[in-house]
Amino acid sequence: MYRKLLMGAGAIALAVSLNSGCADNSPTTKTDSPIATGQSTEALPAEAVGTLEIRANGEDFVRQGFTSKDGWKIEFDHVYATLAAVTAAQADPPYEPEKGKELQAQTQVSLADPQTIDLKTAGAETVRVGEVKAPAGRYNALAWKMVKPTDGPAKGYPLLLQGKATKDSQTVKFAIKIDQELAFSCGEFVGDERKGNLKPGEKADLEATFHFDHLFGDAETAATDDLNQGALGFAPLAAIATDGQLDADLATLKQKLSPADYQKLIGILPSLGHVGEGHCKETAIQAGA
């Protein structure tokens, strides 16, 4: 009998002690990546590597067209962008371009060759730039250059916008040829979902995003909004078209636009590159390239 009593008391005491230990106070620890910058994926075991895909996105502004801040309905036929030195990095500390500090990559991978892509590619929300085998980990930084392609439909222009703009009875067919090379360095993708968390044996993606509403403005946004206040709009471009045609590189635009509008255009170019909604730092223009 006493043995049963002792067993019962022991069971209760055990239950009480287990209950009091239910609260989880055990800390988790941060695991730092042991992979040094620039280490080849060939030196890593296969189970430590995944596939990182880089995509580009011109958003609905490019895919579906939109109305500029000054009432021009813009439809694109093609938006060619040539991306080079596309580099994804595991940055520690996390890279925040607006703070002006250098990107400190613990691990980084790059695409081998420049790629010219058309952000207007039919049926695609985002366009594949390329993919690379990469060590697993969280890729929280992306950098790329925009260079002059040596061949193809956009030869000589890192960014080429082709389409038409309509307002009332006016239509302007345009080819805006941006021959200024650009370079963007960005932090973590900011959007509906998180991107860049590459797990061993799996696939993840990062996105270079282009915000063309910064150039033309957006009629669906208040005229007083900073976006529209800073945008060029399309009216200054329509004003320099001839017979409903505008075919202009930066030299032509500099010659025909007012100095204020041209400076506005040049000032907008560094703000085109994003990672989702996250801003980037442009370095090529700042360096005088």
Added chain:
Amino acid sequence: MMTKMGHRAFMQKVCQWGNTFFIGSIATFLATPQPGQAHGVVIQHQPVAAQTIVAQYEAGKPMANAQVTVYAPNGDSPWLQGTTDQDGRFLFTPDPAQPGDWQVRVRQAGHGGIITIPVQAGVKANHAIAASTPTSEDSVTQGPTDFPGTGYTGLQKGVMAASVVWGMVGTASFFARRKA
């Protein structure tokens, strides 16, 4: 015979003590204010490591009523969601059991950003700090709180458990006396 009678008397005393403790433990339990009781009010305080996020556009305009998503370290799913106030501020308390880099994403009208807040294990700050400038001076170190979330101290818990156990021993002894 005297021995047998002495044992019975002892057992009766044990049963009385046991029942007294058992009833006493129940009375103590019922008399202790319970969280959620209709008329009882328990107000306590506990320092926590709150973080204040201040979100602004580059020109300095606050991101008022912007969408905020908080991610725990290495988490791909939101740990907490909310919106900023009129001044672009958002206050949250990271789970100290999940040390590491917490991230807070703020989005509004096609623009957004993400900030990383390192949270150390076992370190709690007792006042809000700006997320962009966390410093060790803003933190104080505290020991773990006994039985977090229950409102009872370890001593109270121990007394309650011992009373329940002793009461059950006494009750069992009472029935054991009849069989003897």
